[in-house]
Amino acid sequence: MTLTYMTGFGNEFATEALPGALPEGRNSPQNCAYGLYAEQFSGTAFTAPNALNARSWLYRIRPSVKHMQRFDPISLPLWKSAPSDYSDAPLGQFRWDPIQIPDSKTTFVEGIRTITTAGSVLDHSGMAAHIYMLNESMEDFYFFNADGEMLLVPELGRLRLETEFGVIEIEPLEICLLPRGMMFRVICLNKAARGYICENYGQRFTLPERGPIGANGLANPRDFKTPVAAFEDKETPSRVTAKWGGRFYETGIGHSPLDVVAWHGNYAPVKYDLRQFNTIGSISFDHPDPSIFTVLTAPSGEPGTANIDFAIFPPRWMVAEDTFRPPWYHRNIMSEFMGLIQGQYDAKEKGFVPGGISLHNMMLPHGPDAFGFDKASKADLAPQKLEETMAFMFETRLPQIVTEFAANHDSLQKDYIACWDGLEKKFDGTIERKT
Template sequence: MALAYMTGFNNEFETEALPGALPQGRNSPQRCAYGLYAEQFSGTAFTAPNATNARSWLYRMRPSVRHVRHFTPADRPLWLSAPAVYENAPLGQFRWNPIPLPDDATSFIGGIRTITTAGSVLSQAGMAAHVYGANKGMTDDYFFNADGEMLLVPEMGRLRIVSELGILEVEPLEICVLPRGMMFRVELMDGKARGYICENYGPRFTLPERGPIGANGLANPRDFKTPTAAYEEKETPCRVEVKWGGKFFQTEIGHSPLDVVAWHGNYAPYKYDLRHYNTIGSISFDHPDPSIFTVLTAPTGEPGTANIDLAIFPPRWMVAEDTFRPPWYHRNIMSEFMGLIEGQYDAKEEGFLPGGISLHNMMLPHGPDTFGFEKASHADLSPQKLDNTMAFMFETRLPQLVTEFAARHDSLQKDYIKCWDGLEKKFDGTIEGKT
C-alpha cells in the first residue's frame, strides 16, 4: 500500500493511478485524459482564508452526480445526531465496560452505536461520540457523511478503508480521519473490529498551535499520511448510503462510486500513528495542563476554546519532584469522553478496560479513584516510565448528552461513583505541612 506523506495540513498533494491522468498546469481542461471527468471536492467555503481553505480536484470515470441520486430513506435507529435528548438520562459521572461485538453479521456502518451527542448537526456545531463493532466487510455498500468528518480510533482489529482518493489500512494505536462528504467502504482485515468514532459537525480537525513549545513536538506534520490514487472499475449493483441532516438515505447504482483515477489538493483522508506522538511534560515540579496531550483540534470562533479536541495519554516518563503525578482532581468547562485502547490508565487502574468508556461532563468533578490517590500520594518519586498504556479523550466545550442506548445498556457501571468513596476527610488543623 503506497502512502503519500503530509508535510502540513494545507499543502497540496498530487497522485495518479494511471500515467498522464493528472492534468498539469490547469484544473479543468477542455478534455481530460482517458475520458475522465474533472470535479472539485470542497471541504470549506470557496473564499475561506488560505490557511484553512480545503479542496481537491478529482479526475474520475463518472461525475459523482451519477453516484448519488433517487434517494429513499434508510433506517439507522442507533446512530443518532445532536440534539438527541433522552429525557430520562441521569446526571453524573459515568463509565461503561466494553460494548460486546455483535452476534449477527454486521458491517462497520451497521455496527455504529451513539453514546453521546453535543450541539446541533443542523447548525454545524458540536459532535457525537460513537462506538463501532463489526464482523462483516462492506463489499458492494458505500457510505458518505454529509454532516461531518469522522475520526476513527480502532481498539480491536485492523480496518482497510477504501475511499474515493485511495486506500488506508488502519490498526489499533493509529487514528484515521475521513473528510466530510468522502465516499468510502470498510473491509475488516482480521474478521472483526471494534473502536470509537468522533463525528465532528464543526470546522475540520487541524493541528493545535504549539505556542512556546516551538516548531517541534506533539504531533508532527510529517507523520500524517494520506493515500495515493486507487480506483475501482466495478460494473455491478452497488448501494450508496448518505447521512444528511441527521437522517439516512440510500440509492442503488450499477457501479462502484470509487472511480477517481487521479487527484490533487489538500482535502483528503489521512491517518496518524499515535506511537509517533512526541510527549511534552515537566522536568521539574507539577505538571502542565492536559492540553499538552492534544493531537488534533477543531476550533471555534473563540480563540483557544475548541469545538473538539482529541487528546491522548501515551507512554511517557514521569520525573516531576514533590508532585502528585496523576491527573489532579478538577472541574472545568469541557466535557470529556474517554476511551482506552490498550493497557491501564494511570488515574483509574481498576475498572477501566480497553474498549471501555468514561464520561465526565462539564463542571462535574472527577479525578483519580481512591486507590490511585493513595498510591500516588505515597509513591517513590524517582523517575518512572509509564508504559503499556494508551488512552484518549474527545473533549468539547458543549455538554455531551447520553443516549438511551448508552444509559440503558448492560455495560454501564452503575457503581462507578463508588470509586471515590474512600476519599475521606484527612484534615488536621493542628499539623502544619505535609502529612
C-alpha cells in the same frame, strides 16, 4: 496489499493512478485524459481564507452525480445526531465496560452505536461520540457523511478503508480522519473489529498551535499519511448510504463510486500513528494541563476554546519533584469523553479497561479514584516510565448528552461513583504542613 502514502498534514498533494491522468499547467479539464471527468470537492466555503481553504480536484470515470441518484430514507436507529431527543439519563459521572460485538453479521455502518451527542448537526457545531463494531466487510456497499468528518480510533482489529482518494489501512494505536462528504467503504481485515468515532459537526480538525512549546513536540505534520490515487472500474449493482441532516438515506447504482483515477489538492483523508506523538511533560512540579497531549483540534470560533480537542495519554516518563503525579481533581468547562486502547490509565487502574468508556461532563468533578490517590501519595518520586498504555479523550466545550442506548446498556457501571468512596477526610487543623 502493499500501500503507498504521501506524508504531511494539510499539504497540497498531486497523485495519479495512470500516467498523464492529471492535467499539467494550463491544460484544460475540458477534455481530460482517458476520458475522465473533472470535479471539485470542497470542504470549506469557496471564499474561506487561504490558511483554512480546503478543496481537491478529482479526475474520475463518472461524475459523482452518477453515483448519487434519488435517495430513499432508511433507519439506523442506534446512530444518533445532536440535538439529543433523550433527556432521562441522570446527571453525573459515567463509565461503561466494553460493549460486545454482535454475533450476527454487522458492517461498519450498521455497527455504529452513539454514546453521546453535543451541539447541533444542523448548526454545524458540536460532535457525537460513537463506538463502531463490525464482523463483516462492506461489499458493493458505500457510505458518505455530509454531517461531519469522522475521526476513527481503532481499539480491536484492523480495517482497510477504501476511499475516493485511495486506500488506507489502520490498526489499534493508529487513527484515521475521513473528510466530510467523502465516499468510502470499510473492509474488516480480522474476524471482528471495534473502536471509537468522533463525528465532528463543526470546523475541520487541524493541528494545535504549539505556543510556548515552540517548533517541535506533539504531533508532527510529516507523520500524517495520505493515500495515493487508486480506483475501481467495476460494473456491479451497489448501494450507497448517506447521512445528511441527522437522517439516513440509501440509493442503488450499477457501479462502484470509487472511480477517481487522479486527484490534487488538500482535502483528503489522513492516517496517523499515535506512537509518533512527541509527548511533552513536566520536569519540575505539578501535572501539566491535558492540553499538552492534544493531537488534533477543531476550532470553535472562540479563540483558545475548541469545538473538539482530541488528546492522548501515551507511554511517557513521569518526571517531577515533590508532587502528586496523576491528574489532579478538577472541574472544568470542557466535557470529556475518554476511551482506552491498551493497558491501564494511571488515574484509574481498576475498572477502566481497553474498549471501555468514561464521561465526565462540564463542571462535574472528577480525578483519581481512591486506589490511584493512595498509590500516588505513597509513590517514590524518582523518575518513572508509564509503559504499554494508550488512553484518549474527545473533549468539547459543549455538554455531552448521553443517548438512551448508552444510558440503559448493560455495560454501564452502576457503581462507578463508588470508586471515590475511599477518599476519606484526612483534615487535622493541628498539624502544620511539612516543609
